[in-house]
Ligand SMILES: NC(=O)C1=CN([C@@H]2O[C@H](COP(=O)(O)OP(=O)(O)OC[C@H]3O[C@@H](n4cnc5c(N)ncnc54)[C@H](OP(=O)(O)O)[C@@H]3O)[C@@H](O)[C@H]2O)C=CC1
């Protein structure tokens with residue numbers, strides 16, 4: 583399968599490398615700084631017993647190649663619109679684009695730019711980050727990509743993509759309804775983001791103090807209520823998983839958005855938190871704690887926009 587991974591960061595680099603290792607024809611669309619780093623060191627993944635080092639096939643926006651069979655879109659929401667402009671020439675009539683961003687609003691942006699026929703839903707379950715050298719550090723076991731047609735119908739292209747992913751050691755179970763799966767991941771990530779960013783600590787640090795675990799449970803109840811009102815009630819098993827994750831004593835877990843916040847970098851707050859609160863208002867769901875978390879992050883973004891890190 584001809585695959586283009588857009589963004590060779592923590593998520594795209596990880597999944598693209600796995601697919602390339604498994605023998606797929608993978609190109610990575612990168613910008614100049616990342617290209618320089620990858621040419622100098624190669625693409626390296628370490629952690630969780632994995633050690634992988636390969637020379638990635640790089641392409642740039644001026645010559646992206648293609649059309650490809652599959653595009654894995656793995657930029658952050660802050661870079662979504664320029665990336666959509668860059669991938670246009672790489673997308674042909676048979677190309678399937680699978681976005682791996684958290685949140686859901688990018689689906690509309692993708693359809694507006696590339697047409698509904700090109701766009702599948704997507705969820706990434708992986709815990710990776712880039713270290714100071716730009717190598718990928720894998721911090722927890724999951725390696726999962728969920729995908730499907732946005733109207734939930736079975737299709738040959740989704741079956742083919744899931745087979746290729748599975749052959750590369752990437753779990754890709756049938757979700758049934760990928761848009762619901764995206765919402766359910768959104769509930770998970772917005773809860774985790776709100777807990778850690780509001781309290782400025784890891785999950786374990788928040789839960790080490792009285793009231794910490796109760797905050798996680800309250801935030802999850804708000805996010806799950808929005809998802810249910812939008813027509814995507816979160817299954818009990820996923821609620822239990824998120825509760826266990828955000829209330830785990832001693833857990834070092836932080837989301838990538840928290841790491842961006844403490845690094846003084848722009849964050850995906852609008853995409854991950856503000857969008858959820860805007861939808862909550864439209865659906866008549868009260869989300870006072872999520873609103874507070876979104877406000878906290880808006881202040882951060884405003885400070886950055888004003889040139890004050
Ligand atoms: N990290 C994780 O464990 C998980 C993250 N996610 C989600 O996945 C998405 C990606 O996150 P993550 O991989 O961590 O982020 P990273 O910042 O590590 O990677 C994003 C990459 O996209 C590149 N990029 C941005 N714009 C372009 C462009 N126009 N052309 C080419 N490359 C581009 C950046 O390159 P450059 O160096 O040029 O800026 C960067 O390398 C986010 O939405 C995140 O919420 C989901 C599940 C888990």
Ligand SMILES: CC(C)(CO)C(=O)C(=O)O
Nearest residue numbers: 707708709836837838839
């Ligand atoms: C928390 C995590 C790793 C869960 O997949 C995530 O999605 C993120 O950091 O953005």
